[in-house]
Amino acid sequence: MRRLIAGFAAAGMLLAGFALAGEVMVKGSDTLLNLVQRLAEQFSAVVPDVTVSVTGGGSGVGINAIINGECDIADASREIKSKEVYTAREAGVNPVQIAIAIDGLSVIVNEGNPVSELTLEQIGAVYRGEIKNWSEVGGPSRKITLYGRQPSSGTFVFFRDVVVKGEYATAMRQMNGNSQIVEAVKSDETGIGYVGVGYLRDATGVSAVAVRNEDGEFVSPLDAEQVNAGKYPLTRPLLQYTNGSPKGDARRFIEFELSGAGQQVVKEEGFFPVTADYIEQNESALGK
Amino acid sequence: MKRLQVFAALAAAVTVLFAIEPGQTELEMNGWFRYTNESESFGVTEPSASRFSLERGYVRMKHQWAPKFESKLTIDIHSSDKYAEGATVRLKEAYLNYKPGGGDLNLTAGLQKHYFSSVYSWDYTNPFKSLADAQGLCASADYGLTANGYLPAGFGEYQAGIYNGEGYKGAGKNVNLSPALVGNVRVAPLTGVKVGVSGRYNAVGKTSGSVTEKNVLGVAPMLKLAFGPVAVEGEYIIWNHTNETTDTLGAVTSTDHVQSGLCVVPVVSLAKRRFEVHGRFDMWDHKQDGEGDDGKSLLRYGAGVNWHPQRREKGKPGVALQFAWLRTQLKSEGSEPVDELIAQFRFEWSTVIPQFIGG
Incomplete structure (x- = not known):
């Protein structure tokens, strides 16, 4: 028993x-x-x-x-x-x-791309497919290639709600993760992507774009002081x-x-x- | 550390999505392969039915046309002895969904969920039909227009709609001239507590001989309590037909035909929901003008176990084994109880087609 x-x-x-x-x-x-x-x-x-x-x-x-x-x-x-x-x-x-x-959610471009500053409105228009060429935002006359996350990703949802404020362009390539976006933009001079700032730590071949905040200042997501002060527009917990x-x-x-x-x-x-x-x-x- | 790496590798390998985006189509299959043994008074070795069948074979296609528009088509291909081929197809869902604002409100048009009682939320943890379905009151889906959504801060859900009223099997001449009105609200005021009520009214107006079926009114309050691994859900349904009988002298008599009943389903989840032990107790009174039982009142009770070796999630199919027993005992004198034993293998998978034709 x-x-x-x-x-x-x-x-x-x-x-x-x-x-x-x-x-x-x-x-x-x-x-x-x-x-x-x-x-x-x-x-x-x-x-x-x-x-x-x-x-x-x-x-x-x-x-x-x-x-x-x-x-x-x-x-x-x-x-x-x-x-x-x-x-x-x-x-x-x-x-x-x-x-x-x-996190300072970071918008990244290929390091060969001279575009270093963008407004939220410009980034939103790029991801909605309304701005299709880099020349429209001060870059070379080349078509923009969009890289983003999949719908099950919280980053996908955050970026859509805060930046895109509408429908992602159907041309956006949906990647499995942040690392894949970094790799894709690194090997594509026309690429633009968004990743958690931590994924830029060891990244080479890409650069983070400074984004204009409500005060009209362009702030880099790598600027810890500004991100902690909430001055970077894509700051999130x-x-x-x-x-x-x-x-x-x-x-x-x-x-x-x-x-x-x-x-x-x-x-x-x-x-x-x-x-x-x-x-x-x-x-x-x-x-x- | 190896363990971490393995998990990370698995996570990176999965690619199938839960949500879909504009231009994408989700294709899903959900099948129930079942063995059924029916007998009187547990006479398992002398059954009245002993069969294998594909009880459900749902094939679903959901297409996201645009952020605010999606459509869904579900067909159910399953075993049936109605046709020589041994199987039949039925349409279970076919609707267009529109999100008019940025919130959780949806406007849905077409063959869709029928938001009365638990018939729309029944997830077959207990593999038998919900009370309203089992008693033949209404179907789980119907043709209509609904407004549906969630209340702010996760407080609850609501639905209101107008339907044919005859269910997904009703088409053509089987649909009467009067639509059914349905409303449902459920709230979760506290963690682990959900209360709700649904109502349905259908002015039927169908005459057969001297009897005119005037209207059908259904009301179904529900309560769910969930604490830790234990959840108990119960609902009470009142279903009232009002008929008018005209005698040979032209005098009209109104008769209420009231049915009512209770269904309680307790579930205990174990091992991170890999196992579920469930029970069921139904009581149904089928009375006419309160004059007593007409031979259709019953008790129904049973129990079962579910095993989920793998739940469906991103990139993984879902697999479940269900074993359940259900006894139905008519209250009329001399009735033998009927026992149903089932063993069921459920499987489901889905995949996303990035750009479907026309997307």
């Missing part, structure tokens, strides 16, 4: 957890993929009894996974939509948002969502991400540490 009870107990524990003890599953945004993988490596070095598995797929995939209870943390480069909040709430999931880094205030190993990992060591990794990966506003929101989310 004892064996039987022990067997049932073991089966129950297996079914209830199925994931190995000490495992944190993170899923979602491709923009955050490299950063969170680095954070996971650093975390595992400090806390070896916890394994952090990090997968991409896009912000939508991650948010869907947290709603379905298939991961512990969802990475997102956009905020959760009202439809997703409703789906989560009815499933008994309370999505809690934490910002782990700041890089987010994670948990079901309720994070607990257990997931909380330990998030606390590491927000710690000095974690934020140092954020800087090393080319992104910017979270600012005071977000620190306050994070503390509220963590119940501090």
Whole structure:
């Protein structure tokens, strides 16, 4: 009988957890993929009894996974939509948002392209297909080739809502990830793309365009001071969502991400540490 | 570290999308291969039915014409003994959807979801039909026009529409002159709590002999509670036919034919939703003018287990195995319970065609 009870107990524990003890599953945004993988490596070095598995797929995939209870943390480069909040709430999931880094979403061109400054209106018109030639924005007389992300990407949605403000041109080539956009623009003198600023850290052959802000100043996404001050128009938080205030190993990992060591990794990966506003929101989310 | 690399490689390998963009077409297949054993009082070895079938074979094509316009066509190719070929095709969805603003409002025209009771949101976690469908009250899809969307801040959803009223199988002369009006609202005021109500009114006006079917009114409140791995959803349906009978002297008598019932489905999800254990309890009263049962009132209850070795997500097909039992017991005296045992393999996949002809 004892064996039987022990067997049932073991089966129950297996079914209830199925994931190995000490495992944190993170899923979602491709923009955050490299950063969170680095954070996971650093975390595992400090806390070896916890394994952090990090997968991409896009912000939508991650948010869907947290709603379905298939991961512990969802990475997102956009905020959760009202439809997703409703789906989560009815499933008994309370999505809690934490910002782990700041991104200056960067518009990039081939390094051979003399265009170094653009307004948001110009970039929007380029991606809507209304401006088709570089000569219309001060460049050479060459056709513009558009590179962007796929619809499941949070960056795709953010850029569409904030910059394109309409329909992407059907000619835009939809790439799997940020790295693929960097590579494509690097090998295409007529190319333009958008990537998380962290993907410019080791990039060669491309340059980031300065974008005009509301004050009429052209600001580079690589200017940490301006991005942190919110002066760069495409500044956005890089987010994670948990079901309720994070607990257990997931909380330990998030606390590491927000710690000095974690934020140092954020800087090393080319992104910017979270600012005071977000620190306050994070503390509220963590119940501090 | 190897583990991280493997996951990263998998993530990079997937290319299929959830959402589609203008000019793109999503092609989807969703099939249910089922074994059914039907018998009286668990007489599994002496069944009245024992068969394999393709219970559903949905083929869907969704095309995004422009950011504000999309269309969807769904056909269901499934096993059927109505035709010598052993299979049949039916049209389940064929609509154009328009988003008039930047919010979540949609205007949908065509053969679409029928937003009454849980018939439109039933996801077949319990693999048998929803209560309204099982009792033959209304179909899951119908021809009509609806306004539908989500309330701000994820507070809820709403739908209002006008339909033929006869369901997706009703066409041509089978459609009467009076449309059905349907409204539905569901809100999630708290995490894990969803409440809602739907209503449906159809002024039928169909005369057969001395009886005129005047109207049909349906009301269906629902409640869902979900905490941790446990979710319980219940709905109550009241379905009232008002008929008028004209006697030989021309006197008209109005009769209400009231049916009502309850359906409760508890689900326990385990192992990050790879397993679901579910139950079901239905009660249906089929009364006329409150004079008692007419032999159609019943109890229905059962349980089952679902296993999802792989859920569908970006770039991955979904696969599920379902095992379920359902007992239907008519309340009339001397009725033997009928047991249905099913084992079902469900599979679904989708792919995106970047530029479809005409896109």
